[in-house]
């Protein structure tokens with residue numbers, strides 16, 4: 291049991307009195323301090339708001355300049371300065387076909403490299419007739435890794451100014467890595483999405499460096515800009531494309547060679563399974579017309595104005611929401627497959 295005597299109470303009064311006194315003094319000092327420095331806080335607030343507003347305005351100006359004005363203002367690079375020939379991989383369909391056509395429209399001769407000979411022959415004929423340029427074709431399978439000596443020897447005598455590393459493959463539908471139903475898919479995807487980019491770059495880059503001119507356009511994906519669950523290997527291979535491109539861009543800055551990383555969202559194509567164009571899913575031609583205006587202006591680009599808007603808000607969404615979106619897409623794809631199997 292504790293008993294409190296009169297002297298104890300006096301002592302307690304003295305201690306609490308001193309404590310309260312001291313606390314009061316401190317509170318007054320703090321208030322005075324705050325009062326004096328509130329101007330400083332206001333100033334910091336104003337600077338932060340100003341900096342934010344400046345950053346947002348700059349972002350908008352950059353967005354409009356890159357996507358709407360760069361062509362008209364002549365900011366985009368003149369692709370013909372690199373040399374007389376452009377090489378496009380995976381060029382008989384989708385984005386690659388649009389690059390080949392748009393580059394031919396700018397007066398470049400085109401080396402068309404893709405898998406199916408008949409499609410290549412047909413396309414070469416069309417490009418020559420429509421754009422009055424020369425073409426060469428190389429039929430090859432980028433899923434293999436032993437094809438590059440032959441490609442190199444076929445390109446040896448050409449003055450190559452542009453390389454578009456476009457060929458690529460993705461999942462049939464979003465899927466868990468262990469459940470992808472294709473035993474060879476790891477080798478095929480790495481060969482097509484990564485090895486092709488590095489090997490083709492090794493073939494053309496030395497001469498570009500020598501003549502101090504050239505453009506290498508590497509088609510990555512928005513899926514390579516951030517981790518993408520249920521498309522894990524695709525995301526990883528496209529992150530390779532992006533980092534490889536950005537590293538080389540820095541390595542060769544000032545050399546006259548421009549290396550661009552293009553990270554599109556959905557574009558109408560066989561690979562994307564989107565058939566009808568819309569604002570956010572452009573046709574390959576619309577996409578490439580936009581993307582070519584960004585060359586020499588942006589080292590890393592989505593290529594297309596609506597994709598840049600998508601990129602702004604998707605970068606704010608946590609990965610867990612991305613996963614639930616792709617889980618839904620997987621569910622729909624599996625349902626569709628099951629229905630198709632039933633009707634066969």
Ligand SMILES: NC(=O)c1ccc[n+]([C@@H]2O[C@H](COP(=O)([O-])OP(=O)(O)OC[C@H]3O[C@@H](n4cnc5c(N)ncnc54)[C@H](OP(=O)(O)O)[C@@H]3O)[C@@H](O)[C@H]2O)c1
Pocket residue numbers: 379380381382383384385386403404405406409430431432433456457458459460482509510511512553554555556557558559560561562
């Ligand atoms: N479409 C999109 O929404 C989207 C979005 C982001 C990134 N990308 C990227 O853009 C690139 C092009 O995609 P896309 O949608 O335009 O593809 P696509 O429409 O499916 O066209 C593929 C082209 O590549 C050729 N090809 C396919 N496999 C090949 C192989 N093993 N060897 C040689 N050529 C082969 C095809 O020729 P054959 O017909 O003869 O097979 C065709 O010319 C890819 O790297 C892709 O990852 C696309």
